[in-house]
Amino acid sequence: MPLNNPHAVSVSLPSIADVIGYEENDPKVKDKIESAYPRFITNRFVAKAAIHIAKQQGIDSNRELIPVSSEGVFDLIEQYIGKGFDKITSSGFPLISIKKDSPLLLGIKYLIQHAGLIPSSRQAEDYLLKNKLIDHEFEEELAPAKQAVASTKQILSKAYGYSTPDDVILCSAGMNAIFSVFQALKKTQAVKGRNKFIQIGWLYSDSMSIIKKYSKDSFQYLTIPDMDEFEKYVHEHNSEITSVFLEVPNNPVVRCADLPRIAEITKKYNIILAVDSTIGTPYNIEVLKYADIAVESLTKFACGNGDILMGAVILNKNSEKAQSIKNEIKNIAQTPYIKDVRRLAFEIESYEERVKKVSKNTFALVDYLKSSNKVKSINWVLDDFSRDNYLKICKNNKSVPGIISLVFDKKLHNYYDNIKLSKGPSLGTSFTLAMPYIYLAHYDLLKSANGKSLLDECGIDSELLRVSIGLEPAKNLINVFKEVLE
Numbered sequence: 001m002p003l004n005n006p007h008a009v010s011v012s013l014p015s016i017a018d019v020i021g022y023e024e025n026d027p028k029v030k031d032k033i034e035s036a037y038p039r040f041i042t043n044r045f046v047a048k049a050a051i052h053i054a055k056q057q058g059i060d061s062n063r064e065l066i067p068v069s070s071e072g073v074f075d076l077i078e079q080y081i082g083k084g085f086d087k088i089t090s091s092g093f094p095l096i097s098i099k100k101d102s103p104l105l106l107g108i109k110y111l112i113q114h115a116g117l118i119p120s121s122r123q124a125e126d127y128l129l130k131n132k133l134i135d136h137e138f139e140e141e142l143a144p145a146k147q148a149v150a151s152t153k154q155i156l157s158k159a160y161g162y163s164t165p166d167d168v169i170l171c172s173a174g175m176n177a178i179f180s181v182f183q184a185l186k187k188t189q190a191v192k193g194r195n196k197f198i199q200i201g202w203l204y205s206d207s208m209s210i211i212k213k214y215s216k217d218s219f220q221y222l223t224i225p226d227m228d229e230f231e232k233y234v235h236e237h238n239s240e241i242t243s244v245f246l247e248v249p250n251n252p253v254v255r256c257a258d259l260p261r262i263a264e265i266t267k268k269y270n271i272i273l274a275v276d277s278t279i280g281t282p283y284n285i286e287v288l289k290y291a292d293i294a295v296e297s298l299t300k301f302a303c304g305n306g307d308i309l310m311g312a313v314i315l316n317k318n319s320e321k322a323q324s325i326k327n328e329i330k331n332i333a334q335t336p337y338i339k340d341v342r343r344l345a346f347e348i349e350s351y352e353e354r355v356k357k358v359s360k361n362t363f364a365l366v367d368y369l370k371s372s373n374k375v376k377s378i379n380w381v382l383d384d385f386s387r388d389n390y391l392k393i394c395k396n397n398k399s400v401p402g403i404i405s406l407v408f409d410k411k412l413h414n415y416y417d418n419i420k421l422s423k424g425p426s427l428g429t430s431f432t433l434a435m436p437y438i439y440l441a442h443y444d445l446l447k448s449a450n451g452k453s454l455l456d457e458c459g460i461d462s463e464l465l466r467v468s469i470g471l472e473p474a475k476n477l478i479n480v481f482k483e484v485l486e
Contacts, residue, residue, distance in 0.1 A: 001424055002429070005307050006044060006125070007121045007125075007307040008306060009038060009299060009307065009426050010036070010306050010426040011035060011424050012423060012424050014417070015416070016436060016439065017413075019436055019440055020439065020443075037425045037426060038309055039118055039175065039309075040113065040425075042067070043121040045124035046118070048128060048133060049067065049093055049128055049133075052128075053090045057088060062100055063098060064100050065088070065096070065097055066097075066098065066109065067118065068095065068096060068119060069118060069120070069176075069334045070094060071087070072334070073117045080107075081104050082104055085097060091130060093119065093127045094119075096108065116173030116176030116179060117172075120172065120340050122337055125137055126339070140307075142339065142343055142346055143343075143345035147345070148338070148344075149170065150165065151345050152344055155351065156296075156312055157314070160282045160287060160288050162289060162317060167315040167317050167326070168314050168315075169313040169329055170298075170310065170312055170333075170335070171310065171333045171334055172311070172334035172335065172336045172337070172340075173299070173310065174295070174296065174299055174310070175297075176333060176334050177295040177311035177313045180313060180332040181313055183328075184329045185272060194239070194242045195240065195242055196242060197241075198244040198245065200225070200230075200244060200257055201223060201250045202252075202460060223458060223459075234265055235269070238269040238271065243272040243273070244266050244272070244273050246259075247275070247276040247277075248285060248287070248393070249279055249381050249401060249403070250279075251437075252405050252435075252441075252460075252464060254381060254383075254401070254403050254404060255379065255385055256386040256390045257389060259393050260290055260392050262290075263290035263291065272322070273291045274293040275287050275290075275293070275294050276297075278295075278297045278300050278301070279401050280393075281302075281401060282296075283351070283355040283356070284394060284395060284399050285390075285401075286393050286395060287393075288316045292315070292316050292319040292321050292322040293313060293314070293322050294315075295314070296314065298310040299426065300426070301351065301355060301402070302351050303343075303348070303428065304347055304350065304351070305429065306426055308343050308344055309340070315329075355399070356399065358402035358471065361402065361472070361474045362402045364474035365404070365467075365469060365474065365481070366380055366382075368481065368482075369404075369481065374409045376407045376408060376409055377407045377461075378404055378406055381401055382400060402469040403427060403469070404466075404469070406464065407461045408465070412439075412463040415465070415484050415485075416436055419434060419480060419481070419484045421467075421480060423436075425440055426468075427468035431471075431472070432467065432472060434465055434466070435466045438460065438462045445462075
């Protein structure tokens with residue numbers, strides 16, 4: 001999904017049994033999947049290019065070829081994982097060649113996934129065209145190449161405020177934006193003796209992986225805390241803290257922390273505050289009024305169509321701390337492929353309009369869901385937990401992010417399997433997209449008592465359904481839910 005699009009980033013998983021089959025590598029499910037979120041399953045164009053290069057280069061069958069976003073990735077992987085692989089570039093298409101039994105293989109794959117170091121599907125498409133392996137390119141609307149980068153940065157800079165186009169750094173993926181900030185902070189703050197990363201609230205799974213794995217466990221996880229307790233912790237540890245990172249609102253429970261108070265505390269102790277605003281979007285919430293750095297997955301609401309992988313780092317022009325690491329972030333970030341930027345530049349023109357329409361649909365759908373006794377809970381930015389904190393940072397109290405999380409009166413499969421929505425990973429698409437979040441993003445936690453205990457401790461119901469609300473008529477969306485709830 002979207003259908004008949006070789007650059008699609010989502011995939012239909014229509015039942016919980018399908019989701020479990022995917023997670024457990026059941027051939028009955030895996031063999032049917034031709035494309036999916038590209039950091040987890042290789043895009044078909046990328047896979048075809050890799051196969052061609054393997055034959056062209058005579059790569060031995062006992063070696064695995066792993067496409068990467070640029071030749072600069074080679075040094076990064078050696079830095080984190082170690083040497084022990086061959087570096088190949090064919091017609092500008094870089095790959096790693098490594099023995100299938102190498103102890104480095106799994107670590108390399110995880111780093112590429114977590115840090116968004118995969119090549120663009122459009123880059124692979126151009127490789128295939130050049131080598132006459134496909135006879136035409138996919139027809140899609142693209143902005144002119146000359147204006148694409150500048151216009152995209154201009155729109156984002158204006159949306160976020162407190163920044164200039166030069167403060168916007170485009171990245172090859174949303175995870176690459178987060179990784180680039182993390183790397184820059186780690187490098188520049190270590191010389192000051194600061195090496196502890198603070199994570200507030202539950203985050204997207206790969207964001208947590210970056211902070212935990214690549215900080216060598218020098219991190220502290222805090223639930224959305226009592227602010228006095230948070231300040232006490234920061235006061236006691238401030239000389240060690242590299243940065244504080246959170247999502248506003250967070251994924252998947254859509255909770256808002258008290259961003260103004262967190263900003264007040266981090267400023268007091270001269271600590272960098274970084275916020276992932278992907279779900280909130282710069283059209284719903286003030287981010288850089290409080291944060292030093294914002295990161296956004298442009299794959300989501302900024303794109304709206306689910307057919308591109310890109311991200312951005314947006315620096316606060318008034319933050320000396322953010323400006324001091326700008327060049328470091330630029331040096332680390334993977335530059336997106338120009339055709340991806342051209343596609344995004346076309347799609348981002350309607351970003352603000354989409355956000356407004358999605359907001360109206362969200363209000364309408366939540367109003368209906370509140371009336372159903374089969375819906376146990378609705379997490380959204382105006383629920384009892386988040387309302388006050390959201391109203392402090394929203395640009396308009398009649399505009400809300402288009403993400404809600406639902407818990408039903410029965411196990412999720414009773415509703416998920418029957419609801420007539422697109423069902424799969426990602427969010428922010430113009431079509432409403434339902435995702436059994438814990439099953440897809442944290443299936444490992446469902447397999448152990450400790451994992452289930454962690455979810456309970458963090459107040460996350462494993463049976464929640466995350467719904468990314470799209471642009472369909474609100475009446476149609478409500479009717480879809482009525483079919484399974486009434």
